[in-house]
Amino acid sequence: MDRTTTSDCRAVISDDxxxxxxxxxxxxxxxxxxxxxxxxxxxxxTRVPKSAQGVVATLVRSIFAQPSAEEVAAQMLRVIEQLERLERLFPAAAELLAEAGPDITAFASLPVEHWRQIWSNNPQERLNREIRRRTDVVGVFPNRRAIVRLVGAVLSEQHDEWAVARRYMSQESLAKAGMTVIEGDAEEEVMPALVAAG
Known part of the structure; x- marks a missing residue:
């Protein structure tokens, strides 16, 4: 991670x-x-018997279905209480949810309009799968430049889709969150630097 390019970052979504x-x-x-x-x-x-996974999943999903940050927090407590009542059946699940509560509800501190986009990193996972799929088609790359060129093309395609065809977050909701909306196309010569580093 580069400190010089991350000053405006408000939230990071990742696995644990x-x-x-x-x-x-x-x-x-x-x-x-x-x-x-x-x-x-x-x-x-994985901490719940298969027969109870549907019930537990529904309980936990109810946390994310709440319309406000206050209701998310209240529902989190209710779900933890319900799992604790069933603790003899699901002690590990109740403990994990209580432990991870603040981490899985951090999205609630940002505007409601962003919640669906930021409570998981599924878009990044999809992008990783697409990169993997495209590199698997090629198989063996003749040199580092070739793989950087292909991955750069995939990333550029995704950037264009998010920026134009399917804007990931609206400019209005970003402005509401106090985030700077950058207009225009900030093309930089990044690829030669990456290739030179290899």
Whole structure:
């Protein structure tokens, strides 16, 4: 992570990898950290018998269905209480949810309009799968430049889609959150620097 390019970062969404969480805290001291809801749910459901996974998943999803930050916090407490009442059945699940509560509800401190985009890192996971799919088609790359060129093209395509075809967050909601909206196309010669580094 580069300190010079991260001053406006307000939130980071990732899985619960301790090294990554530590780096986020060190490099982005003002940013909140949101634990990916999808990864958390997978981890939580491994602590519950298969027969009860649907019930527990529905309870936890009800936290994210609330319309305001206050109601998210209140529902989190209610779900933890319900799981604690069932603690003899799901002690590990109740403990994990109580432990991870603040991490999976960090999204609630940002505007409601952003919640669906920031409570998981699924878009990043999809992008990683697309990069993997495209590099698997090629198989073996003749040199570092070739892979940087292909991955750069995939990232450029995704950037264009998010910026033009399907804006990920509206300019109005970003402005409401106090974030600077950058207009125009800030093309930089980044690729030659990456290739030269290799």
């Amino acid at each position: 990898h301790q090294g990554l969480v530590g780096a986020i805290g060190a490099v982005l001291p003002g940013a909140s950290w949101q634990r990916c809801r999808t990864h958390f749910m997978r981890n939580l459901l």
